[in-house]
Amino acid sequence: MILSDFVNGIEESVTLAAAAKAKELKAAGHDVLILTVGEPDFPTPTNINAAAKKAIDTGKTSFYTPASGLPELKKAVNKYFEDFYGYSVSPKEVIVTSGAKFAIYAFFMSVLNKGDEVIIPTPYWVSYSDQVKMASGVPVFVEGRQENDFKVTLEQVEAARTDKTKVLLINSPSNPSGMIYSEEELRELGNWAVEHNILILSDDIYHRLVYNGSKTTMISTISDEIRKQTIVINGLSKSYSMTGWRIGFATGNPEIIAAMAKIASQTTSNPTAVAQYAAIEAINGDQSVVDAMRGRFEERLNTIYPILNEIPGIEVVKPHGAFYLFPNVKGAMEMTGYDNVTDFTDALLEKEGVALVTGDGFGAPENVRLSYATDMYTILEALDRIKRFIENNMK
Numbered sequence: 001m002i003l004s005d006f007v008n009g010i011e012e013s014v015t016l017a018a019a020a021k022a023k024e025l026k027a028a029g030h031d032v033l034i035l036t037v038g039e040p041d042f043p044t045p046t047n048i049n050a051a052a053k054k055a056i057d058t059g060k061t062s063f064y065t066p067a068s069g070l071p072e073l074k075k076a077v078n079k080y081f082e083d084f085y086g087y088s089v090s091p092k093e094v095i096v097t098s099g100a101k102f103a104i105y106a107f108f109m110s111v112l113n114k115g116d117e118v119i120i121p122t123p124y125w126v127s128y129s130d131q132v133k134m135a136s137g138v139p140v141f142v143e144g145r146q147e148n149d150f151k152v153t154l155e156q157v158e159a160a161r162t163d164k165t166k167v168l169l170i171n172s173p174s175n176p177s178g179m180i181y182s183e184e185e186l187r188e189l190g191n192w193a194v195e196h197n198i199l200i201l202s203d204d205i206y207h208r209l210v211y212n213g214s215k216t217t218m219i220s221t222i223s224d225e226i227r228k229q230t231i232v233i234n235g236l237s238k239s240y241s242m243t244g245w246r247i248g249f250a251t252g253n254p255e256i257i258a259a260m261a262k263i264a265s266q267t268t269s270n271p272t273a274v275a276q277y278a279a280i281e282a283i284n285g286d287q288s289v290v291d292a293m294r295g296r297f298e299e300r301l302n303t304i305y306p307i308l309n310e311i312p313g314i315e316v317v318k319p320h321g322a323f324y325l326f327p328n329v330k331g332a333m334e335m336t337g338y339d340n341v342t343d344f345t346d347a348l349l350e351k352e353g354v355a356l357v358t359g360d361g362f363g364a365p366e367n368v369r370l371s372y373a374t375d376m377y378t379i380l381e382a383l384d385r386i387k388r389f390i391e392n393n394m395k
Contacts, residue, residue: 010130014361015369018345022355032353033382034374038175038323040241041374042296044278045289048240051281055274063273067265068257069096069249070276076283077249080234084207085221092254095261096276098268100205100235100248101127103260106267107201107231107250108135108167110259116166118201121152122363123326125175125203129363137166141363146328149317150177154188167199168192170219173206176362176369177326178319180210183217190219190226200230205248206322208239208290211298214320220252231256238323239290240282245275297323300372304379308370311387323373326359330366336393341365351393352385 019036026032055061068074074094081089097103104127112118114136120128121144129139142160144150157168168189172181181189193200200219207216220230235248250260264270305318308325313332316325329344338344342358345368349355359367372379 006134009133011361014126015357018355018357022349025349025353025355030353032349032355033378033385034355035370035372035379035382036355036357037373038238038371039243039373040238040293040323042241042293044241044245045282045286047285048242048278048282051285052274052278055277060277061273065270065273065276067270068261069094069271070273070280073276073280076280077251080283081251085218085232087221087227089251090254093251093257095250095257095264096271096279097248097250097260097264098271099246100203100233100237102264102268103233103235103248103250104128104201104203105131105134106260106263107233107256108132108137109263110256111199112137112166115164117162117164118167118169119157119160119165119198120169120363121150121171123150123174123176123359123367124169124363125171126361128169138164140165143363144177144179146315146317149179150174150326151179151181151185153185154192157189157192161196161198165196165198167201169201169203171203172219173210173216173319173321175206175322176324176357176359176364176367177317178322178324179317180214180216180320181219183222186217186219187222187226190222190229194225194229198229200226201233202230203233205233205235205238207234209294209297209323210321211294211301212320216321228253236279236282239293241293242275242278242282245272245278247271247275247279297372300376300379301325303376304372304383307380307383308386311383312390314386314390323371325370325372326362326364326367327370328366329368332390333366335395336390337395341368344368347393348386348389352389354382354385354389 022034074091112135117138118132132139220227231252237243316327345358357369
């Protein structure tokens with residue numbers, strides 16, 4: 001066998017695979033509406049682009065930066081935490097990475113030994129599980145039920161705890177459900193983790209994208225004890241429409257951050273220098289564009305949610321953040337004769353040219369993920385096609 005057992009044990013990201021398939025069909029001339037990846041359709045703000053161009057023009061491109069990121073960018077990350085978290089972080093508590101995804105990978109590689117368990121609430125972002133496995137850990141899934149807005153309870157995580165439990169993963173607002181944990185819910189979970197000496201990995205990438213008066217509490221802000229137990233993951237892809245720039249960051253325990261930097265030094269070396277200078281401007285510059293994009297997402301959500309909710313066979317909980325809808329399509333599958341969600345989404349793409357992501361990769365085999373990080377015309381047309389697909393294929 002040419003390939004390693006390691007790589008054969010890893011699944012391809014279902015979100016990227018779905019997006020790639022849809023783009024291939026579109027490039028071949030098919031009429032395809034793509035609602036797959038979490039990729040804002042807005043251009044990167046002009047002030048950020050200008051900072052990158054200035055970095056290029058002044059020669060800030062031909063050197064390796066520190067593996068953990070430019071000192072100037074770490075200073076900007078501290079400002080970000082002072083502005084949005086209400087506390088400061090020292091340079092030793094910060095690593096800048098080639099995207100938030102790599103920060104999560106470096107964390108798991110730094111703290112997990114073979115057989116260590118990570119509690120992952122479902123539905124979950126597709127890469128969590130495989131990244132745990134890549135670090136020789138064991139993902140332990142706890143079901144966030146739809147009737148509880150896809151959130152897990154203290155009782156559920158306690159039932160899942162064993163003497164091998166090393167990490168509790170929190171993602172709020174969540175990908176794919178868009179749900180938000182309340183401050184009290186997070187306090188319970190955080191205190192539980194402190195009591196049992198369990199690390200918390202808090203993926204806060206969507207924390208600025210909340211809607212309709214909802215409030216986001218980051219678990220690391222609740223108490224000093226919880227903060228000391230928490231590694232925070234964040235980045236610029238979603239809030240600043242910088243997906244392709246690949247800049248993420250993590251903060252927390254200096255020993256863990258140093259270990260993550262060691263992983264980065266032997267893999268990516270460092271985040272791209274130009275992207276780091278752009279990131280400094282993103283954090284230090286005008287924030288009104290972030291608020292404007294957030295407002296556009298909120299408008300889309302409030303427009304499309306009632307339309308989707310009226311389509312036969314579909315049930316959807318209205319999210320409070322991120323930019324996804326995560327409808328349950330069990331009824332629609334039964335109406336159209338499909339017995340699994342992947343076949344359902346494949347048929348929808350083939351017959352109506354609508355690309356969604358199957359819920360299988362999120363640990364939710366009755367759901368699909370629909371991204372509204374695209375223009376309103378595309379979304380509304382896609383909803384019309386979904387409705388037509390169900391009505392035309394009823395058994």
